[in-house]
Amino acid sequence: MSTDPKASAASAVSTDNASGSNFLRGLIESDLASGKYQQRTDILGRPLPAVITRFPPEPNGYLHIGHAKAICVDFGLARDFGGRCHMRFDDTNPTKEEQEYVDTILDSVKWLGFDWKDESGEHLYFASDYFGKFYEIAEYLITAGHAYVDSQSAEDMAKNRGNFGEPGKNSPFRDRPAQESLDLFRRMKAGEFKDGEHILRARIDMASPNMNLRDPAIYRIRHAHHHRTGDKWCIYPMYDFAHPLEDAIESVSHSFCTLEFQDHRPFYDWVLERAAEGGFFKRPLPEQTEFARLNLTYAITSKRKLRQLIDESIVDGWDDPRMPTIVGLRRRGYTPESIQLFCERVGVAKADSWIDMSTLEGALRDDLDAKAPRATAVLKPLKLIIDNFPDNLVDECSAPVHPHHPERGQRHFPITKELWIEADDFMEVPSKGYFRLFPGNKVRLRYGYVVECTACDKDDNGNVVAVHCNYFPDSKSGTDGANNYKVKGNIHWVSATHALEAEVRLYDRLFTDAHPDAGGKDFMAALNPAAKEVITAYLEHGMRAALPDDKFQFERHGYFVADRVDSQPGKPVFNRVVTLKDSWGK
Template sequence: MTDPVSGAPTSNFIRQIIDTDLKNNKFEGKRWQLPPATLASLQQAPVDTARIRTRFPPEPNGFLHIGHAKSIWLNFGLAQQYGGICHLRFDDTNPEKEEQTYVDAIIDAVHWLGYDWNTDGVSHLFFASDYFEVMYGFAVEMIKAGHAYVDEQSPDEIRETRGTLTSPGTNSPWRDRPVEESLQKFQEMREGKYPNGSLALRAKVDMTSPNINLRDPVIYRIRHAEHHRTGNDWCIYPMYSWAHPIEDALEGITHSICTLEFEDQRPFYDWTLEVLADLGCLARPLPRQFEFARMNLNHVITSKRKLLKLVQDGRVSGWDDPRMPTLAGLRRRGYTPGSLKLFCERTGVSKANSRIDYSVLEQALRDDLDPIAPRAVAILDPLKLVITNWPEDQTQLCTAPRHPHNKEAGQREFMLTRELWIERDDFMETPPKKYFRLFPGNLVRLKYGYIVRCTGCVKDENGQVIEVHAEYLPDTRSGTPGSDSVKVRGNITWVSAQHAIPVEFALYDRLFLDEAPEREEDFLALLNPDSMQTVQGWLEPGVDLHAGPWQFERLGYFAYDDVQSADGSIVINRITTLKDNWAKRTN
C-alpha cells in the first residue's frame, strides 16, 4: 500500500472510501468504550479518538495461511496509516471446530507479522464469545418486535423450503407463530431442553427475495458441545452471518473489510444492523462492510479442509511443514514478515478476482532479503577438488565481505587448504561450448582465493568422477596486485574439506505441480513428488546458524530449521533460488 519510490500510500478503492468518509466527517462525535458497547452504554462514553476502526476476525478452527496475511496487512495497515485502531477478534461461535491451540497460534502469527492490538495501554483483543449474553438479549428483542421466530422444521426441511437461485422460498409453517411461543421456545432452547437440529431461531426477512441469503436465515442453532472458553454454559450458538455484524457494531468498527465471497451476505449484514439500531440496541453510525478479492496464488491451496487432509494423510509433516502455505510453514521455511508485506503490497487490493503466480511471492522474498541477508558459501552436491601443488599441511586465511554492498557488516574469514569441496556441476570432463568452469586444461578462479588450472580427475570403477585435480597459480590471490595478471572467465565457490561444517539441506519447491490445485477434488494427485529433497552438503565454517536467513552464493536464500535441528543435527532449508527457474525445470 506504499509507493516504492516515494513511500506514500498508494490508492485503492477501500482507501478512497475511507478518504471520503473522513472528508465528510462521517464519524464525528462517534463514541467508544470497551465492548460490548450498546446504545444505552454509549450514552456517557467519551468520543472515540481513533479516526477509523478495522478488525481482523479469524475463526480459531485452523492455522492462518498466506491469504490471511493479506487481510492482516490490509486491516492493520489501514488503521496505522489513518491514525486508527485495528482489533484482533476471534469469531468463536462454532464450538465443535474451535480450539485454544488455534487461538494461541493465530496470536503468535499476527505478532510475528509485526502487528499489535494494544494502544495506549488498552488491549483490543476480543472474542465473539464475550458477547454471547448481549447477543442473546438482542435476539429476544428481535422476537418481541416480530423480526425473528423459532422454527421447528428440520435442517433438511429448512434447506428444501428455502428455494433456489431461480425460484422463491416457501414460508415455514412456524413463521407466523405467536411471539410468546417463540420467546418460550427460545428460552427452552437455551435451557438445553431440545436436541441438536430440532429447533432453530430464524430472522423474518423475505422468503421471496432474489438474494437467497435474505430468505429467513437461521440466526441461532442448538449445539450441545463444549466451548473452548465458555465451557458448557451455552448450548445455543449464533450463526456467523448474524453474529458478525453485531460484533462489529459492539466494537465500534467503522469499516468491516472482508473477502469477496461475503458480498452476497452484505444485505443481511445491513438488515441486521438497521433492525437492531431501530430497536434501540445499537448506536449509529453503524459499521459498513466492504469486500475485496481474495488472494489466489498459483500452485497453492488454502482450503482448510484440504490442508487438513494433507496433514492427516501424512503428505506433509504438519501444519508448519515448510511447503505448506500456512504462516507457520512459511515462517519455518524462512520467509520473513517483510517479504510477505511486500508481496501483499505488490499484489494490491481490488474487486476483481485474479490468479497470482508463485514467482511473485518468491521475488518479494529476494527483494526483501537481498539488501540485508549475510552471504556465505555452501556446497549442496559436493565433489572433492585437490590442489596438487599445495602443501598438505598448509592453510591460508581468506576473507570475503559479509555483505557486498554493506562495508560496515565487515568481513568473514575461512581457510584455504589442499582439499576443497566444490559443486559437482562446476566440473565437466568434456564440456559443451560456453562452459567456463573446471575442465582439463582450463583456468578458473577459486572465489576469494587463487586461480587454478584443472589437470584431470579420478573416477571410480563405475566411471563416476570422485575427485578433480588442479594446480594453483601462486601469484594470483584475490586482493593482491597479481590477481588480475591472468584473465579467466570462470569463478567457482568452494569450502575447505578440513574445516567445512556438515549440513543436511532441505531443498523445498512448490507443493503442487498444477497451477490451480484447489479446483480439483482429487487434488492429492497433483502433488509435486519433488517438492522436498534432502541432500548432505557442506557449509562455510564460522556461519552463525541463528543469524539467517542467508544468501548462499550462487545458490539462493536459506534459513536454519529449528524444528528439524532439534535433535542436534544441522538442517538448513532452501527458501528460494536466486532466480525463478520453475518454468525451465517443469518444461
Template structure:
C-alpha cells in the same frame, strides 16, 4: 458489557503517513472519503466493546477508524490470512485507527485453544498489535453471547424473528431457488409471546439438537435468497472452549458477525467476496437493533475484496487440515505448508509477507498471483540482510600441485568477500567513505587443496 483489561485504547497512529506514499486502492479511497466527510466523527468509545448505552457514556473515539481481523480458531492461519492481517492492521495504522483481533468462536465443535494461541503468535510475529494497546487481550465473540441472546429476544418481541420447527429438509425445499420464491413457514405467524416462550425453552435445553431454529422474519420472496428468513440461532449441545456448557444454543455466524462489529464500534468491516450476498442481511440487522436502541449509530459498513489465489498453493483450511490429519506432512508448521508457521519455518520473514500483501494490492475481481511474486519479495527483503556464504553440494577435491613451490609449503592465503554483495560499498574492495560503516565481509583461507563442484571438472564434458 465490558472488558476491564482494555480500559484505555489509543489509535495505532495519529495521522496518515506522509513520508511514504501507499499505492491507492478502492478501500483507501472509501476510508479517505469517510474521513473527509466526517462519516464516523460522532462516534463515542466506552473504553471497551459494549451496547449503545455503554458507548454513550464514553468519550469521542480517539481512533479515526476501526477495523478488525476476525479468524475462527479452527486451524492455523495461512498466506491468505496474512494478506488480510496486513490489510486490516495496515489500514488502521495508516489512517490513525485501531485494528481489533477478535476470535469468531461461535462454532464450538471445531474450535480449540491450540488454534487460538497459534493465531495470537502469528499476528505478533507479523509485527502487529491489536485493540489499541500493547499486550491487550484479544476480543472473543463468545464474550458477547449474552448480548446476542438479548438482541434475539428483542427481535422476537418486535415481530422480526420466530421459532421454526420445520425439519432442515422442509426448510430447504420451502426456501425456493433463484427462479422460484420461497414459501412461508407454517410457524411464521405465531405471536411474539409464543415465539419468545419457545426460544426460552430452546435456551433451557428442553428440545433436542436440530428440533427447531430461530429465524429472522424478512421476506420469503426476496430475490436475495439470504434474506429469505435466515436462521440466526440453532440448538447445539457442545462444550465451548471459552464458555463451557453455559449455552446449548449458539448464534449463526451471519447473525453474530454484524453484532460483534457493532459492539466494537468497527467502522470498516472488510471481508472477502463470498460474503457480498450477506451484506443486505448485515445492514438489515444493524437497522433493526439500532431502531431498538440496542446498538449505537452510525453502524459499521461491510466491504468485500477478492481473496488471495496463489499458484501451486492450497489455501483451504479444511484441505490443509486433511494433510495434517492424514500425516501427509509433519504438522501445521511443515515447511511445505502455506501456513504462516510453515512459511516462517521455511525462512520467510514478516517484512517479506508485508511487502507481498502491499504489492499484490486489493481488488474486487478474482485473479491468480504467481508464486514467484512471493519469492521475489523474500529475495528483495533478504538482499541487504542475509549474509552470503558458500557451499559445494557435489564436491570433488582439487589439488594444486605447484602450490608449495609458488606460495610456500603449508601456506594458507587469507581472503575475503563481501557478506552483502549488493549493499552500499559491498562490491568495492576500497575503504568505506568517511562517516559510514564499513560493509560486512566474510573471511576465509585458500590452501593447496580445495573443493570444487563436480560439474566444474568433467573428463567428458
C-alpha cells in the same frame, strides 16, 4: 452476485491490482472528509477513532497467505489512517474451535508486525464475550416480530428454502405467536431440546432473490463444550447474525470482508438496523465493504485439503515449509517484511484475479537481497585436490559479509589442500562455452587462488570421484599478483577439512499445476515430486554459529534459513527459502 451500486462505486475508485492500488483507501478518505465517524464516543464518553477496523478469524485452523493479506488490509489501513484494528475471534462454533488455534493466530499476527494495543488499551476480543448481548438482542427480535422459532426438520427447511430460480415457501411455524417463540427460545437456552429440534430464524422474505434473506437462521442448538465458555451455553448464534453485532458492540467503522460475503451484506445491514431500532446501538452504524480475496497460483488454501495433506503424510504438519500457512511460510524463511511487501504490490481490488506465485517469491528475494549475509555452500560435493599445495598449510581467505554493505565487514575462511567443489563445476570433456574445470583449463577459486586442472580420479563404474589441479601461489585474490591471471571461470569451494557438514532441505513449490484444485480437479495428482529434496552439503565453517531463523544467501544457490525447529547449537539444518532466480518462468 447481486447488482450493487456501492460495489460499482468502489470499483470505480480503482481495481488495478498490477499497480498495487487499494480502493479501500478511497472509501476511508471519503468518510473522513465527510466526518461520518468523527463524533463517536465510547461508553465512558471518550472520543473514538474515526477509523476502527477488525481482523476476525474463526479459531478453527491455521492462518494461510490469504489471511496474511486480510491482516495487512485490516491492520495496515487502521495504522495508516491513525485508527486502530481490533483482534477478534469469531468463536461461535464450539465443535471446530480450539485454544491451540487462538494461540497460533495471535502469534502469526504479531509475527507479521501488527498489534492490537494502543493508548486506550488492548483490543483483543472474542465473540463469546458477547453471548449474553447476542441473546438479549435475539429475544428483542422475537418480541418485535422479526424472528421466530422454527420446528421444521433440517430436510424440510432446505426443501422449502427454494433455489435461485424458485422462491422459498413460508415455514408452517413462521406465524407462531411471539410469546410462544420466546418461550421455546428460552427453553432452547435451558437445554430442554436436542440438537436440530428447533432453530431461531429471522423473519424477512422467503421470496427474496437473495437467498441470504430467506429467513436465515440466527441461533441453533448445539450441545458442545466451548473452549472459553465451557458448558454455559447450548445455543449458539450463527456467524451472519453475530458478526454485525460484534462490529457494532466494538464501534467498528469499516468492516472489510472478502467478496464471498457481498451477498451477505443485506442481512448484515438488516441485523444492525433492527438492533438500532431496538435501542441497542447508536448511529452511524458499521458498514461492510468487500474486496477480492487472494488467489495464489501453485497453492491451495482450503483447510480441508490442507488437512488432507497432513493426514496422508504428504507434508509434515501445518508448519511444513511447503505449506501456504503463515507458520509454514515462516519456517520456510519468509520474512514479515516480504509478505507485507507482497500484499502492498498486489493491492486491493474489487474483482477476483489470480496472483502468480512468482510475485510472492519476487517480494521475498527483494527483501532478503538487502538483508541476508552471504555464505559459501557446496550442495553437490566433489573433491578437489590441489596437488602442489603444502599438506599442512591452512591459508586464510576473506570475502564481504554483504557485497553492497562494506560496513558489515568481512568473513574469513581457510583454504587447504583438499576442497569441496560443486560437481557441476567439472567436465572431463567440456561442452561448448563451458569455462569451469576441465583438464588443461584454469579457473579462479572464488576469493582464493587460480588453479589449473590436471586430471581426475574415477571409481570402478567410471564415475568421477576426485579432481586434481595445481595452484599458482602468486594469484591469490586481493593481492597484486591476482591481476596477472585472466581466467573466465570462477568457482565456489569450501575446505574439506574445516567445512560444516549439514543437512540441507531443498524446497520448491508443492504443486506443478498453477491451479491444482480448479474445476474439480484432484489436487493430489498435481503434487510436485521435487518439492522437497534432502541432501548433505558442505558449508563454510562460520555457519556453525547460525541460529534458528538466521537467513543467508548461499552464493550462486539461493536464500536459505536455519530451520527454527530442527536446528541444534553448532548443528544447524538449512531450508532453501527461494532460488536466486525464478526457475518457473515461461
